[in-house]
Every structure is written in structure tokens, then in C-alpha cells.
Amino acid sequence: xxxxxxxxxxxxxxxxxxxxxxxxxxxxxxxxxxxxxxxxxxxxxxxxxxxxxxxxxxxxxxxxxxxxxxxxxxxxxxxxxxxxxxxxxxxxxxxxxxxxxxxxxxxxxxxxxxxxxxxxxxxxxxxxxxxxxxxxxxxxxxxxxxxxxxxxxxxxxxxxxxxxxxxxxxxxxxxxxxxxxxxxxxxxxxxxxxxxxxxxxxxxxxxxxxxxxxxxxxxxxxxxxxxxxxxxxxxxxxxxxxxxxxxxxxxxxxxxxxxxxxxxxxxxxxxxxxxxxxxxxxxxxxxxxxxxxxxxxxxxxxxxxxxxxxxxxxxxxxxxxxxxxxxxxxxxxxxxxxxxxxxxxxxxxxxxxxxxx
Amino acid sequence: xxxxxxxxxxxxxxxxxxxxxxxxxxxxxxxxxxxxxxxxxxxxxxxxxxxxxxxxxxxxxxxxxxxxxxxxxxxxxxxxxxxxxxxxxxxxxxxxxxxxxxxxxxxxxxxxxxxxxxxxxxxxxxxxxxxxxxxxxxxxxxxxxxxxxxxxxxxxxxxxxxxxxxxxxxxxxxxxxxxxxxxxxxxxxxxxxxxxxxxxxxxxxxxxxxxxxxxxxxxxxxxxxxxxxxxxxxxxxxxxxxxxxxxxxxxxxxxxxxxxxxxxxxxxxxxxxxxxxxxxxxxxxxxxxxxxxxxxxxxxxxxxxxxxxxxxxxxxxxxxxxxxxxxxxxxxxxxxxxxxxxxxxxxxxxxxxxxxxxxxxxxxxxxxxxxxxxxxxxxxxxxxxxxxxxxxxxxxxxxxxxxxxxxxxxxxxxxxxxxxxxxxxxxxxxxxxxxxxxxxxxx
Numbered sequence: 001x002x003x004x005x006x007x008x009x010x011x012x013x014x015x016x017x018x019x020x021x022x023x024x025x026x027x028x029x030x031x032x033x034x035x036x037x038x039x040x041x042x043x044x045x046x047x048x049x050x051x052x053x054x055x056x057x058x059x060x061x062x063x064x065x066x067x068x069x070x071x072x073x074x075x076x077x078x079x080x081x082x083x084x085x086x087x088x089x090x091x092x093x094x095x096x097x098x099x100x101x102x103x104x105x106x107x108x109x110x111x112x113x114x115x116x117x118x119x120x121x122x123x124x125x126x127x128x129x130x131x132x133x134x135x136x137x138x139x140x141x142x143x144x145x146x147x148x149x150x151x152x153x154x155x156x157x158x159x160x161x162x163x164x165x166x167x168x169x170x171x172x173x174x175x176x177x178x179x180x181x182x183x184x185x186x187x188x189x190x191x192x193x194x195x196x197x198x199x200x201x202x203x204x205x206x207x208x209x210x211x212x213x214x215x216x217x218x219x220x221x222x223x224x225x226x227x228x229x230x231x232x233x234x235x236x237x238x239x240x241x242x243x244x245x246x247x248x249x250x251x252x253x254x255x256x257x258x259x260x261x262x263x264x265x266x267x268x269x270x271x272x273x274x275x276x277x278x279x280x281x282x283x284x285x286x287x288x289x290x291x292x293x294x295x296x297x298x299x300x301x302x303x304x305x306x307x308x309x310x311x312x313x314x315x316x317x318x319x320x321x322x323x324x325x326x327x328x329x330x331x332x333x334x335x336x337x338x339x340x341x342x343x344x345x346x347x348x349x350x351x352x353x354x355x356x357x
Numbered sequence: 358x359x360x361x362x363x364x365x366x367x368x369x370x371x372x373x374x375x376x377x378x379x380x381x382x383x384x385x386x387x388x389x390x391x392x393x394x395x396x397x398x399x400x401x402x403x404x405x406x407x408x409x410x411x412x413x414x415x416x417x418x419x420x421x422x423x424x425x426x427x428x429x430x431x432x433x434x435x436x437x438x439x440x441x442x443x444x445x446x447x448x449x450x451x452x453x454x455x456x457x458x459x460x461x462x463x464x465x466x467x468x469x470x471x472x473x474x475x476x477x478x479x480x481x482x483x484x485x486x487x488x489x490x491x492x493x494x495x496x497x498x499x500x501x502x503x504x505x506x507x508x509x510x511x512x513x514x515x516x517x518x519x520x521x522x523x524x525x526x527x528x529x530x531x532x533x534x535x536x537x538x539x540x541x542x543x544x545x546x547x548x549x550x551x552x553x554x555x556x557x558x559x560x561x562x563x564x565x566x567x568x569x570x571x572x573x574x575x576x577x578x579x580x581x582x583x584x585x586x587x588x589x590x591x592x593x594x595x596x597x598x599x600x601x602x603x604x605x606x607x608x609x610x611x612x613x614x615x616x617x618x619x620x621x622x623x624x625x626x627x628x629x630x631x632x633x634x635x636x637x638x639x640x641x642x643x644x645x646x647x648x649x650x651x652x653x654x655x656x657x658x659x660x661x662x663x664x665x666x667x668x669x670x671x672x673x674x675x676x677x678x679x680x681x682x683x684x685x686x687x688x689x690x691x692x693x694x695x696x697x698x699x700x701x702x703x704x705x706x707x708x709x710x711x712x713x714x715x716x717x718x719x720x721x722x723x724x725x726x727x728x729x730x731x732x733x734x735x736x737x738x739x740x741x742x743x744x745x746x747x748x749x750x751x752x753x754x755x756x757x758x759x760x761x762x763x764x765x766x767x768x769x770x771x772x773x774x775x776x777x778x779x780x781x782x783x784x785x786x787x788x789x790x791x792x793x794x795x796x797x798x799x800x
Contacts, residue, residue, distance in 0.1 A: 037507075037569055040515040044500055044508040052500055052640050055581055055591060058649050093457050095655065115664035117775070126658070126666065129649050136651040139589040143461075143487065146587045189665055190658065196670035196779065198597065199628065199704050203674055205771045207753060207761030207783070211711065211720045218716035218749060220787070222540040222798040232453060232544050235685040239545075240446055240470045244694055245686035247446070248793050250544075 054139055058129040060180045067175035068156025070163040076153055077160050080142050089164040096122040098164035101185045109188035124165030128190050130182035134158045227341060276351035279344055298329045304356035317349035449480050452548050460488035465551030468680045474734040476554035478610050483617045484530055487587030492637055494621040503643035506571030513621055517607060519561040525733045527555040527701045529673045531630030531657055534780040541796045545685035550678045555734035558625050559608030564600045577643045582624045585639035591650040592633045594626060602627050628703030628732040629671040632657055662773035673703035675762050676781035677710055677754035683786050684796035691745040697738045702756035709755040710737040716749035716799050748788040766800050
């Protein structure tokens, strides 16, 4: 009995040992050979992949069959898109999807607006390929109901947005045959000639290693104006009330403070009163209003002309600026400028009422 | 260089030292509405009413606290512990007016109140493009296809069985400090630098998965990563990154990812702007050309003064910021302070950090806290004795490639003020004699 048991045990032991060895060898192979795989997951079929493989590349990779006209796109756009993006794609609540493209840009492939400091940054002036527009509408729009559009609808909407940017004519039909051929106004406006592509890239700006007497004079060039003190709410409640520091209580203006503030506050406000034009740019009014021309809203000179003889023009305009309005100058509504300080609104209104010069 | 705030004789919200320590938060709240009372020198009486235990007796034996003479909470009072109720100020926050919709927005990490280098997952900054979806991990799948021999569908069970790695890396949004290109715009380090976090991530190296599907070694040049959220966000990842240290991540700081940070699966591209670390990851496609996705053509491109946009500008270059003392904080009287902050580089390790208290005239080398890891936040510290006068605090980091963090004027000279992205300039905090610290820029 003992002999046969011993024999059985040694066989078992050998088997176990061999098994261990075999497993170890298999693991080494799995890690070291291309053929060896861990073997997790399951094969994806072509039909399965097609369900999620929705990306479209500038070179035509992934382009879907379909077609749609500018006219079809307009109907869809007015129904599904205009509420956020504006009737003419002008909404500056989000990235404007139209505006700023100059006729010459289509020839050069460089959006000239981007070269000027206050130039409009819109889909039209920034985007380099139409495929990206198609891809994005298809994958992510409408914002609250993404991936609900058919390929034909996406073609139609893409065509309409291109038309809003004066890239294709009103009778244009966009399809899988011509999507990659659309010449965008900023197609030559991108560069990869910079150091941030790769870990080994060469930085374009190098700091100084100076340790002593590095600068002669230090001048403060920018600080938060007094009115912005509490703009991010009370900083005392945004810092742990324990340890070496406390958050500043920005709700408090005590006597010593308000005595100290005016000189500087007046200085900060002074440029706004003296030069409301600076305020217009700073508050982004000029995104929608030109000084002497219509952009999305009317030019300031036109507003000034209309209310020249209105006795309460200043208070009327303050109200319009703060509360917004619709229908006076066309269908595009002016959103209420609730973040604008009363003083600033007043300064702008006074400037307009005074002739906008 | 002095601002009006220095003329303020008695700053608002100043903490009054009690005999053995500063007053606590409760007393400060009580004192807020009664400044004149405090100012007349009746502070001792007020303090006595608020903190009888600690303050009342001038020279008497310390009395046991109420919590010393009673029973505390049982274990599992909360199955998942939360910070002390006294820590309620330490929160993620939005910058008012920055974005029109909270689902396509950003919240900022409260860097001013964090220690060390690890960001607690609950205050890790958020950036969503179509809100944070609630993804069912049982139903979630990762599809890997394109230029591969074996397109695969992986469940979370599959992915969590692969050989795993844990690594500490920072995540910084490309637009971090983007509001500061032209001028100062926001008051605290939470808003100037808070699209920044650092975590220990656990997951599978992307190279492991690429081997598993048998990627085309000759033609594979780029990988498309796609989220399963409503924006189905896509980014192009160069293959050199993918084969190096990119991870497919499910773990963060010892637990699963939080919903707002990509639960149950996200990509992590160390050292590269956060948008590439696609959250709620559902698909990886191996390809031979970049995709020019919306978030790499309309956004996340850097506008240069000549009107060109820098595209595929991924690397987050060397950067640092002082977190204490920092904007919106108030120093509690003259004397010793530890200046401390964070430094990081998308190109590797931090080699050195210098600190200046006089607006960059003179610099002193700071101490670096171990561990100093590649593409991770590094904590630096320097002793400082505040003499009560005005000071301009700055930090300047150098990474292992020798890249020195530039000043704001140096950066602007090359990139202008419209870049939005990749502002890695030296940050200046102005300490005023009142003790208040404010965000400024200097030349």
C-alpha cells in the first residue's frame, strides 16, 4: 500500500511540478513574444466597430455617404440650432460660428481678422478643415441631443454654416464627394512648428537664471481694481480659517478702507469716463457693435443718431444695456449685460447719448 | 509699487491673537459684525464669550476640552468619511461669468489650502464639455481598432485583469492661467492656477493594450481617443507618447476614479494638457494621420501675434506658483512664514526652484520636498521672515532639461496676449503692509 501510495504521490508531485514549470514558461512567452497575448477581451466585429467608429479626418478617412443643401440646412438650423447660436451664427454667448471672414481670406487661406488684436475669432476665421465641422456636428450636436442627426442632416447643416461664413454659395450642395475639397478661409493658418509637440521639443521662451540684482526697477503693471475686490464672492470663505493665513474678508469696507480707496478707485475708473471706447473693448461690446458699422448689433453711431433728441437717452440706454432688448434693430436679440457695473453702463450710455464720438 | 491697500490702517478680517494662540474660526465669525467693538480694545471680553475654554483664563491651568470629557462618535459613523465640518471652506469653485453653461465649464482646485503634492480626489478640478455622465461600469466597453491585427472589445472586468501600474502625475488644463495673459483678472491661486491637480493613478499602460491588439508597428503614427460622454470628445495622441507612458486609468488615489474625473475609465497622457487625458474613454483608434478634431483646431490651439495658431501644442512646460502666501490671503502679523508652493514640468523632473520676495530683484533657492517625480507636482518651501513691509513674492522653476520658467513679460514678448493656452509665466503676489496679499503683474 505504502509503495503504491508513494508511487501515486510522486506522479502527482511530478505533475504539479511540471504544471508549475509549464505555466511559468507560458508567462515568460506571453510577455516576450508578439504572438503571445494575455488573451483578455473579445474580438470586435466589423459591424460592431461601425457603430462607434464615427470619426472623420481631413484626408477623407471616415467620410459618410450622404448629401444636403444650404437651403435644407437653413430649415434644420432655424429649428435646432438658432436658439443657442443665433439666427446668423453670431451668438457670442458661445464661440460665434459665423462672422469675420473677408473675401480675400478664401484666396490666401489665412483669416486676416486673426492678425489684428481685436479681430473676430469665430468658426469661420479659425477652422482649417470642413471635415472637422461635419465630424463635430455629427458627434456632439445639438448639445442637449447629440448623435441624433442623420448623415444627410449633418451635410445640410455643415453646408449652411459654411454658407453663413460666405465660404459656399446659397445654392450649394455638400456631399461625401466634395466635403474634403472645401477650401476654408483659415486653411493655412495652423502651424506645428513649435516646441510643444514633443517632450524633446525646444522651448520658445527661456527664463533667466539671475540670482542677484536682476532688475533695477520693479513696476506694477496690473492689479485687480477696487470694484473687483468682491467679484469672486467673499474670499474669507474660500480659505481655511486655520493656520498661517486667513482669506481676506472682501465684503467689508470699513472707514479706514473707504478712506484709503477713493484716490486709487477714482484713478481706476478715470480711464473709463475719459475714454469709453476703451471700456467698449474691455467689456466686449465691440464683439457685436462697431463704432460706425453694424457687426451683429447696430453701430454705436447709429444708436447715437436714433436717440439724439431723446431727453432721457442716458437712462434709457443704461436700461437697454443692462436688461438687453430685441426687435428695435432687427431680429437678433441683445443679451442682458448683467455683469456690467452700473458705473460702466452709465459711462457707455452717456458716451452714446453724447454722439458716440 | 505700493497700492492703496497699504494705507489701510487696520485691515478687515484680521485675526486677533489670543494669549496662547490665534482665535478660532467661530470667534472670527462672531467678531465680523462687531469690528468697532474689537477696535476699541474690548477684544478680550468678546473672545471670552466665544471661546471660554482657551482664552478666558490669563494664567490658570489648562482645562480639559468638552470633547475630552465625553464620548466621541462610533466607528462607521459614516461609511465613507468626509472632511471635518471645520474644513467646509475647502471647495472646488467656478469663476463667475467665465462660462455660460455649467455643463460645459470648469471648476478650480483650492490649491491655497492643500498640503504636499497629492490632490484629494474630491477637490480635483473638473472640466466637462457636455456634463459628467453617470457611466454604468458593467455596460461600459473600450473598443480598440484601426491599424491593428485584432480589434478588441474590453469590458471593465477585462481591463482590470491586465498587468497594472500605479504612477503619480500632474494633470493641468492647457488653459490654466489663461485669464492672466493680458492682465490680472482673478483674485486667488485657486482661480489663477487651479486647473491643476496631482494624483496617484492606477491602470494599464497603453503600450500593453497596443501589444494585445497587435498594432501596426510600421504605419501607426497616431491614436484617436474618444470619450463616451455627450461631447464624444476626441483627441489625437502621437504614437511616441502612446508607447511611452500613456495609461488607461481606472484608479485614482487608491480608489476608483470619481464620476467627474472619468469613472470608470479615462486616458492619462502624462505631461500633456488635460484635454488629451480623455475621460469616460470608450474608443481608441490606431491611425496614420492626425484627426484635426474640434478640440485641436477650434479650441486648444494657441493664437500667436502673427495670426497663426499653434496646433497640437500638448506639452505643459515648466511652471510653478506660490500657494502660501498667495492672492486673497492675509498674513497674521509680522514674523516667520513658510513660503510654499508647487512646481511641475511636462518634460520631466523639477531640478530647482528659486523664490524672490522683492519682485525678482534677488532670488533664493527653495528646498524641494521628496519625492521629486517626473511629470508630477513637486512641493517647494523657503523660510521667510516678514518685516511688515511691502513684498512681491515670486517663484521660478527649472526642470531637468534646463528649461527655466519665464516671466510674464518674457512670455508676452514671444507669444503676445491672445494665446489663451500654455501660460507658464512666473506669478507675482503682492504682500501689503496690512497683511493682505493680492494678485498683481509686474514689469
